[in-house]
Amino acid sequence: MRFKRTYVKFRNSAFRNFIRRHEKYAPLLFFIGGFIFDTLTLGRIDRVYDLTVLSLHMTFLTTMLYLFNLAEDGKWVGTFLERFQEYFPLAVQFSFGGLSSAYVIYFSRSVSMSKTISFFVILVLLLLANEVLKRRISNKYLQFGIYFFISFTFFAFMIPVVFKEMSTTIFIISGLLSLSITLGLIILVYVKSPSTKAEISITKVIGLVLTLYLSINLFYYFNLIPPVPLALDEGIVAHSVQKENGNYLVTYERDNWYIFWRDHRLEFIQQPDEKVFVFTSIFAPTAIKKAIFHRWKWYNPDSEEWEETDKIGFDITGGRNAGFRGYTYKNNVKPGTWQVDVITEEELVLGVIDFEIIMNPDLQPKRVVERKF
Numbered sequence: 398m399r400f401k402r403t404y405v406k407f408r409n410s411a412f413r414n415f416i417r418r419h420e421k422y423a424p425l426l427f428f429i430g431g432f433i434f435d436t437l438t439l440g441r442i443d444r445v446y447d448l449t450v451l452s453l454h455m456t457f458l459t460t461m462l463y464l465f466n467l468a469e470d471g472k473w474v475g476t477f478l479e480r481f482q483e484y485f486p487l488a489v490q491f492s493f494g495g496l497s498s499a500y501v502i503y504f505s506r507s508v509s510m511s512k513t514i515s516f517f518v519i520l521v522l523l524l525l526a527n528e529v530l531k532r533r534i535s536n537k538y539l540q541f542g543i544y545f546f547i548s549f550t551f552f553a554f555m556i557p558v559v560f561k562e563m564s565t566t567i568f569i570i571s572g573l574l575s576l577s578i579t580l581g582l583i584i585l586v587y588v589k590s591p592s593t594k595a596e597i598s599i600t601k602v603i604g605l606v607l608t609l610y611l612s613i614n615l616f617y618y619f620n621l622i623p624p625v626p627l628a629l630d631e632g633i634v635a636h637s638v639q640k641e642n643g644n645y646l647v648t649y650e651r652d653n654w655y656i657f658w659r660d661h662r663l664e665f666i667q668q669p670d671e672k673v674f675v676f677t678s679i680f681a682p683t684a685i686k687k688a689i690f691h692r693w694k695w696y697n698p699d700s701e702e703w704e705e706t707d708k709i710g711f712d713i714t715g716g717r718n719a720g721f722r723g724y725t726y727k728n729n730v731k732p733g734t735w736q737v738d739v740i741t742e743e744e745l746v747l748g749v750i751d752f753e754i755i756m757n758p759d760l761q762p763k764r765v766v767e768r769k770f
Contacts, residue, residue, distance in 0.1 A: 433498075448558070451499055455551050458492035459582060461485055462544060466537070469592045489540075496547045499554070537597050538605055541583055545606045549575040549613055553625045558682045563624065565743055568617060576610050620746045627687065629739055629748035631678035631770070633661045636762060638674045638724045645722050645770040647676050650762050665752050666762045667730070675737045675750055676724040678770060681713055688712050688742045691725040696734040703736065710742075722770050732756045 438450065464478065465485035473479045552571040557563040580603060587599050616622045635649040650662040667673065675691055690710040694703045706727070713721040725737075732754050739747040 433494075447499075448555070451496065451551065451555070454492050454495045454499075455548065458489065458496065458544070458547075459578070461488045461492065462540065462582065463586060465489055466586045466593055467590050470590050472589075493543060493547060496551055499551075537593060538602055541579065541602055542605055542609060544582070545575065545579040545609055546613075548579060549610070550625075551575070553622075557626055557685060561682075561685055563627065563685060563687060563741075572610060572614065576606070579606055617745075620744065622745075624741050624743075624745035624747060626682050626685075627741070627747055628680040629677060630680050631660075631676065632737075632739060632748050632750040633676045634665050634737075634750060634752040635661070635674040635676050635724075636668075636671065636765070638676050638726070645676065645724070646767055647674075647724075647770060648765060648767045649676075651764045651766050661752075662763065663752050664755055666755050666757070666760050667732075668762070669758065672726045672728055673730050673754065674724055674726040676722070676770070677739050677748075677750075678722045679713055679739070679747065681721055686712060689723065689747070690740050690742070692738040692740055693725075693727060694736045694738065695731055696736075698733065730754055 438446075464473070464482070465488075467473070468478075468482040468485055473482055549572055552575045553568065556571040556574070557567050560567060583599070583602055583606070586593050587597075613622070633647060633649050635647045637646075637648045639646045649660075650665065652659055652662045665673065675693075677689075677691070679689060681687060688710055689712070690708050692705060693707040693709070694705050696702075697704050707725075709725040711723045711725075713723065734753050735751070737750040739750065741747065
């Protein structure tokens, strides 16, 4: 009796009425809600809390997709699930938002935002498409496509943390695991749901997932995906770097106050016979060890091509909150435009540090500061 009264109260609640009045926008609001929730609560991919939250998100999303697709066939009529099935699509969107936000959160610190943003834009476009389609989340092709994209991203984060290793092999394992789970879910829903059989072609939906799988691997091959779960926290061209009592003292030229997205100036004023340093701080989850390289390149204005001058490496070990620190330097540099690619041993790009070396004895470095890392 008490449960029945609780249910009646829930059925007539303001929340339920609000959802029904704004049914058109509710999925988008729940997606944004999931995004905000993880933004406020997640911090490090190797924390027990973060691992637990993301794993629960993935488990919850998989379960909700199964329940939602079978609800159209009346599978839950007469069960306690019938009372909540109108919330299944909202729960799906909440987890979509929660899981997609994790990717942005863990890599928003990177100074090379282009790859993170480009990959995230793909996800946002898929979700916006979901909103403008006539049947929204009920479109099963879009639904399973988004699920595969998010699950691939999820396992690309999680598997390196679990195995304490990151490599091309680990990335392949992550992709195959995601592919297997997605195809398993699709086949299970297809077998259990007559309405799904009538609505989709199993060949087409599997073909869609396989196309996405190959596309993501091509992104990886052409270095268009950041080497998750590593992230470049800092990348600075500096006049000097000194190690003192476990800290790094970095002297560099600070940019104007309104350049909020970057700390150092892109114009490096070199003094006679001065070395040019590049300092980086890289986040890596606990116990992951990885070789990192600075690939120095100079732009040749005559050939209009980049010329690699040096590739200098050092090892990192994860676990430090402020990131693993390291630097390289060069003597006898040329004036002009330079790039230092921060890469892994597989040549996956963590970030690119651009700057211009100016050699003019009449100029002095501007706004020089010393910062401790």
